[in-house]
Amino acid sequence: MADKLLEVQNLRTQFFTRGGVVKAVEDVSFYLDESETLGVVGESGCGKSVTALSVMRLIDRPGKIVGGRILFRGEDVLEMDEEELYELRGGKIAMIFQDPTTSLNPVFTVGNQISEAIKVHLKLDDRAARNRTIEMMERVRIPDARRRYTQYPHEFSGGMRQRVMIAMALSCNPQLLVADEPTTALDVTIQAQVLDLMKALSEEFKTATMLITHDLGVVAGMAQRIVVMYAGRVIEEAPTRALFATPAHPYTQALLSAVPRSSVPRGTRLTAIPGQPPNLVNLPAGCSFAPRCPKVQPRCRVERPELETVGPNQRAACFYPY
Ligand SMILES: Nc1ncnc2c1ncn2[C@@H]1O[C@H](COP(=O)(O)OP(=O)(O)O)[C@@H](O)[C@H]1O
Numbered sequence: 001m002a003d004k005l006l007e008v009q010n011l012r013t014q015f016f017t018r019g020g021v022v023k024a025v026e027d028v029s030f031y032l033d034e035s036e037t038l039g040v041v042g043e044s045g046c047g048k049s050v051t052a053l054s055v056m057r058l059i060d061r062p063g064k065i066v067g068g069r070i071l072f073r074g075e076d077v078l079e080m081d082e083e084e085l086y087e088l089r090g091g092k093i094a095m096i097f098q099d100p101t102t103s104l105n106p107v108f109t110v111g112n113q114i115s116e117a118i119k120v121h122l123k124l125d126d127r128a129a130r131n132r133t134i135e136m137m138e139r140v141r142i143p144d145a146r147r148r149y150t151q152y153p154h155e156f157s158g159g160m161r162q163r164v165m166i167a168m169a170l171s172c173n174p175q176l177l178v179a180d181e182p183t184t185a186l187d188v189t190i191q192a193q194v195l196d197l198m199k200a201l202s203e204e205f206k207t208a209t210m211l212i213t214h215d216l217g218v219v220a221g222m223a224q225r226i227v228v229m230y231a232g233r234v235i236e237e238a239p240t241r242a243l244f245a246t247p248a249h250p251y252t253q254a255l256l257s258a259v260p261r262s263s264v265p266r267g268t269r270l271t272a273i274p275g276q277p278p279n280l281v282n283l284p285a286g287c288s289f290a291p292r293c294p295k296v297q298p299r300c301r302v303e304r305p306e307l308e309t310v311g312p313n314q315r316a317a318c319f320y321p322y
C-alpha cells in the first residue's frame with residue numbers, strides 16, 4: 001500500500017500555563033491523500049491552528065507535542081532534525097495564515113520576498129528567481145505583476161496580499177498546502193475570488209490542501225472530505241457530501257442546522273449553537289459536547305465516546321448518532 005501524503009496519528013499537543021495544562025489537541029488522527037483537499041472545521045478555540053502548527057513542528061513553549069505521530073510521505077516529522085524541518089517547511093509543506101499583513105515583511109518589496117523564498121528552496125539564481133516570481137504573481141492573477149514586483153506590502157489590498165501569500169506558498173511546488181483561515185480577514189466577495197483561485201491552483205499544481213476554517217460555506221465547495229473538531233478532538237469525519245446530507249454527530253448537526261442543506265452560502269458562520277465550548281484545562285468527564293448537546297443521555301456525561309464507523313467512510317464520536 002502506498003504511503004499517505006500526510007498521516008496524523010493520535011496527536012496530542014498541550015500548553016503548560018500558570019492556569020494549568022491546556023489540552024489543545026487530544027488524540028487527533030486524520031490523513032490526506034495526494035492532491036486531496038481536506039476541510040478542518042470547528043468553532044474558535046477547538047484546536048485547528050494548534051493541529052496545523054503541530055504538523056509543521058511550529059509549536060513553541062509553553063506548548064509541546066506530547067504524543068502521537070505525524071508522518072509525511074511515511075517520514076516521521078517528530079523525528080526530523082533542523083535541516084530536515086527546513087526542507088519540509090516552505091519546500092514540501094507550505095502554509096498560509098489568516099492575516100497576510102503579519103506574514104509579509106513591511107520593509108521589503110513583495111517581489112523580493114517571494115524571490116528569497118524561491119532562491120532558498122529551489123536553489124535558483126537571482127535572475128531565475130525573479131522570473132519565477134513574476135510568473136507566479138501572474139498565475140495568482142495579480143494584475144501588472146512586473147510593475148508590482150517592486151512595490152511594498154502596504155501598496156497591496158488585503159485580497160492582493162493574500163494572493164501574494166498564495167504565490168509565495170505555491171512557488172516552491174509544495175506537495176501540501178496548509179491554509180489556516182485563509183479568507184477570514186477578507187470581504188465576502190474577495191473571499192470568493194481567493195477561494196476560487198486556491199481551488200484552481202491546487203488542481204493545476206496537484207497540491208494537496210488542508211483547509212482550516214470555521215466557515216462551513218468555505219469547505220462545502222472546496223473539500224472532498226471534512227474533519228469536524230470539538231474541544232481538541234475529532235468528533236466526526238466524513239466525505240463532504242455525506243457530512244452535509246447525513247451529519248451523524250449532534251454537534252455537526254447543530255453546525256448545519258442554521259444552514260439550508262441544498263445550498264450552503266459562503267460566509268455561513270458557525271455561531272448558531274447555544275452555550276460555550278468547555279475549558280480545555282478542566283474538561284468534563286464523558287463527552288465534551290454533552291453540556292451543550294440537545295440529545296444528551298446519562299451515559300454521555302460519564303463515558304467518552306470513541307470515533308466509530310457510522311456510514312461509508314463516515315465516523316463519529318457519539319453514542320447516539322443521527
Ligand atoms: N500559546 C498558547 N498558550 C496557551 N494556550 C494556547 C496557546 N495557543 C493556543 N492555545 C489554546 O489552545 C486551544 C486551541 O487553540 P487554537 O488551535 O488556536 O484554536 P482554533 O481552532 O481557533 O484555531 C485554545 O484553547 C487556545 O487557547
Ligand SMILES: [Mg+2]
Nearest residue numbers: 048049050180
Ligand atoms: Mg485558529
